[in-house]
Amino acid sequence: MRSFHVIANPLSGGGRAVHIARDxxxxxxxxGGTVRITFSPGIEVAESLIRDTAAAGEICVxxxxxxxxxxxxxxxxxxxxxxxxxxxxxxxxxxxQLAIPENIHDATRLAVGGVETKVDAIEAEGRVVVGSVYAGVDARVSELVNAGAGRLPSAAQYQLASVRGLLQFSPRHYRVQVDDETFDYRGFTAIAANSGYYGKGMHIAPDADVRDGLLDVVMVGAGNRLKFVRSLPQLYRGTHVRNPEVSVVRGRTVRxxxxGVEAYADGDPLASAPVTARVLPGALRLLLNR
Structure with a gap:
């Protein structure tokens, strides 16, 4: 008989995660498993929760x-x-990015019958994060979304915040070092991406692979604001990388x-720039589809 520890953020999804965790x-x-649930009060207890789960020989959900x-x-x-x-x-x-089903029952089945798979993570400014580190207009968008959480449906939150962010953010001079190469440009953002998605479905790094031991670095140069607002649908399709203002390179370490730019990671504040991110190959053991 397998044992499981379900750890849920009670604030996720506007409180929806509480009901999901119980399901x-x-x-x-x-x-046939034995199960306990913990509603985590915050990041400050994350290590103790995982340490206790490991000591109990449980699978973390x-x-x-x-x-x-x-x-x-x-x-x-x-x-x-x-x-x-x-x-x-x-x-x-x-x-x-991991092709985990949105359906609760289908996603739960992976905890029972999923294949253990090693995937990469990112170490940035003393933290380990999973998706991406970004510094620019997208950080402003995350700030706006966090400030307006719960007031609009999530899809509308990101779309409205993206337009507001583009109208508010002034292009900056960026210097981005990727391994031994340095890139200087005036632009809107720089993203060190492990996962290809951010901002609720924006395919910011369409060729990113969480198992390749590399970060996809997306650099967005300055351009016409109205053009950027009109081209937002391209972000969801991943076709924005064809635009001349966008460059993509790969590397293991990114500075x-x-x-005057705050960096964010996976939707939360990280640190003021400059920031350094490096890939952690195979850092996480996750239960995924075959």
Missing amino acids: VAANLGDA LVGGDGMVSSMAGPLHKYDLVAAIVPGGRGNDFAR IEAE
Whole structure:
């Protein structure tokens, strides 16, 4: 008989994760497992939760969004604990990259019968995160989304915040070092991406692979604001990388410098630029589809 520890962020998805966690626990119990649930009060207890889960020999089942998964990534890596993810947040972009089903029951089945798979993570400014580190207009968008959480449907939050962010953010001079190469440009942002998605389905790094041991670095140069607003649908298709203002390179270590810019990681504040991100190959053991 397998034992599971369901850890949920009670604030994810506007509180929806609470109901999801209870459904997940019921499904795991029906499958013959022993289950306990913890509603995490915050990142400050992440390590103790994962340490106790590892000591108990339990499989960790995370219920929440990108920020919640990211908050647990460091302890999961430290204690080398296998985990499953059930999407329960606003964006769920890391789950989207991993092809984890949105359906609760289908996602829960991965905790029971999924294939253990090693995937990469990112170490940035002393934290381990899973999706991407970004510094620019997209950080402003994350700030706006966080400030307006719960007031609009999640899809509308990101779309409205993206337009507002583009209209408010002034292009900066960026210096981005990727391994031994340096890129200087005036632009809107720089992204060090492990996962291809952010911002609730924006395919910012369409060729990113969480198992290749590399970060896809997307650099967006300055251009006409109105053109950028009109081209927002391209971000969801991943076709924005064809535009002349956008450059993509790959590397293992990325340093982003830009004056007066706050960097975010997986939807949460990280640090003021400059920031350095490096890939952690195979850092996480996750239960995924075959």
